[in-house]
Amino acid sequence: MKPSLVLKMGQQLTMTPQLQQAIRLLQLSTLDLQQEIQEALESNPMLERQEEGDDFDHVDPLANGDELPTPGNQEITFKDTTTTVDMPDVDESEWSDRIPGELPVDTAWEDVYQTSASNLPSSEDDEWDFTARTSVGESLQSHLLWQLNLAPMSDTDRVIALSIIDGINNDGYLEESLEDILSSIDPELEVELDEVEVVLRRVQQFEPAGIGARNLRECLLLQLNQFPAKTPWLTEAKRLASDYLDILGSRDYSQLMRRMKLKEDELRQVIELIQSLHPRPGSQIESGEAEYVIPDVIVRKHNDRWLVELNQEAVPKLRVNAQYAGFVRRADSSADNTFMRNQLQEARWFIKSLQSRNETLMKVATQIVEHQRGFLEYGEEAMKPLVLHDIAEAVGMHESTISRVTTQKFMHTPRGIYELKYFFSSHVNTAEGGECSSTAIRAIIKKLVAAENAKKPLSDSKIAGLLESQGIQVARRTVAKYRESLGIAPSSERKRLV
Incomplete structure (x- = not known):
């Protein structure tokens, strides 16, 4: 060629x-x-x-x-x-x-x-605040090490305690076995397994209560042991946590009453004491950095009209x-x-560019308020289906532009602060041929579960039937998906004694 x-x-x-x-x-x-x-x-x-x-x-x-x-x-x-x-x-x-x-x-x-990038603050500037850029909340490990430094221990016990603290996860449980902890310690110290267990008991006395437990049963017992001896139903709670925790997890209250020889009202008080404990004590220590939300758009009602303005x-x-x-x-x-x-x-x-950003944000926010006026008036159950294409068509822009505008942008409304993406949701057909927002369906499911009989909670199939009676056609698996997204447990786990 x-x-x-x-x-x-x-x-x-x-x-x-x-x-x-x-x-x-x-x-x-x-x-x-x-x-x-x-x-x-x-x-x-x-x-x-x-x-x-x-x-x-x-x-x-x-x-x-x-x-x-x-x-x-x-x-x-x-x-x-x-x-x-x-x-x-x-x-x-x-x-x-x-x-x-x-x-x-x-x-x-x-x-x-x-450009003048060299004029930006550097690490050698006197006014550059290092702590403001690098500081984070206290971690569980640092919280335990702080208590360890205050505890009177020998040097050998302190080495063992450090190995134990390294094996504690963010939930507060000891993931490693005592044998593994023993093998990680310098052999020259000649540490025995009994010494590791003794130091573990010392660490389990640290705050928060229940730290260093190897399973849920031990975690609950550690917390119950810190209650005053005169606490009502403390003995029964320890017995339940020690011997019948599996039966409690299966919600078999009839069997619990027979084995513990308690009446229904007495068992309810024992369970309330157990439920006051924290199953993941390590999560009580805030280790994340604080996040702040500044609303970009403010929506308020004045003289029966909704006003939309930039913050x-x-x-x-x-x-x-x-x-x-x-x-x-x-x-x-x-x-x-x-x-x-x-x-x-x-x-x-x-x-x-800033002016263009403000104009675009105002266009999109105004159209969202116009579409979701029912939500502002009556709440989540009145939310209407809305997709990016609807707003893009209304403001004459591409869907990718609408996606950029609604990402990490927040709207302050009388009902709270919401991300703009919150107002977008898919739809489900109704019996009358209309459409219902998935957000509204979640709100209805949440309302039905809140009003259910605690002794006989609603199953997913029953919730689907109740929705169908309201003209909303939703499959059982869809109800299960919405329920899980709301953080609602299955009906078998929602059963309670009342």
């Missing part, structure tokens, strides 16, 4: 740096967006925050005459809290001639403009620094002027 030149025509989807930046900002959560804005403020001198009382009567250079879209339903309104820009009263031709309106596609900011406290308003923008000159091609012109263009597009 000979090499040859061939001309071909085709279409290819490409993205400009501006579009890439807008998409990236759109999918950020509020906390991530705040960090992104802070980094932009530190790296770009052309950006500054709008302070309270600032005058923003200047013409917005980003405005193109288009008004923000308003929802079709007159009962739903929203307030525009989009980012504004304040520009100096200078001739725009002085600095805009050399700033392109669009950048070439498939490029990055760093390819065209200088003004979540994202600060930005503007272009008037003083620095006034230093940019058209004819000056020095390195300093080029740097400032590049920073000015980057600031303008960053603000425009």
Whole structure:
């Protein structure tokens, strides 16, 4: 084959740096967006925050005459809290001639403009707070080691205790056998198995109660042993936990009453004492880092109308620094002027991306409120089926854009704070030919279980029959799936003595 030149025509989807930046900002959560804005403020001198009382009567250079879209339903309104820009009263031709309106596609900011990443806080900065970035909650292991340091022990016992603590899982149970713990200890210490068991008893006296147990029976007995001797029904509770725990797990209360020779009311009080114990004592120690949710959208009812507005406290308003923008000159091609012109263009597009993010978020949130007004009025049972395609069609956007907008974005409503994805759910057909949301079905199942007879809990088949009587056609396996998603145990495990 000979090499040859061939001309071909085709279409290819490409993205400009501006579009890439807008998409990236759109999918950020509020906390991530705040960090992104802070980094932009530190790296770009052309950006500054709008302070309270600032005058923003200047013409917005980003405005193109288009008004923000308003929802079709007159009962739903929203307030525009989009980012504004304040520009100096200078001739725009002085600095805009050399700033392109669009950048070439498939490029990055760093390819065209200088960045100031070196100005970001480093680990050597005096103001850099190391603990704020690395601190986490107390772990179970550190909690036990803290108690071990306070306990009077010999050096050999302390080595054994360290091996025991290493074998305790997050639930507080000792996973390793005493023989394995003994084999992990230095043979030169000449430790015997009896010594390991004695040290284990010492560790089991640490807090929380029940720590270091090897099974559920031992865990419950360790906790019961810490109750005062005069506690009512303590002896019977110890006997139940020691000898009849399997029967209690099978909910065979008749057999329990016969074997323990207790009446129904007496057995109920013994079981209540057992249920007051913690089956996973290690989980009481909070080891995770605290997570905070900042709502992006606030929904409230005023004069029988639902108002939708952006959370003004979540994202600060930005503007272009008037003083620095006034230093940019058209004819000056020095390195300093080029740097400032590049920073000015980057600031303008960053603000425009924020404005686009706010507008898109408002469109989507308004349509969600319009579709789910029944939920806001009456609760989960009034939730309507909703998928991404419905919102995408209403706002004239692609489903992938709606998915980005609803990810890690939260709405504050009179009923609580919900992620925007919470309002989307599949549908189930009804007997009348309509549709019922899966979220509404879960709420009905939860309501039916809460009102059931504790002695004869509803089975999945019975719940499916009750739903069918309400016109909702749901299979038994679907009921089981919804029940498990709600964290509701099967009927055999929900049986109680009343």
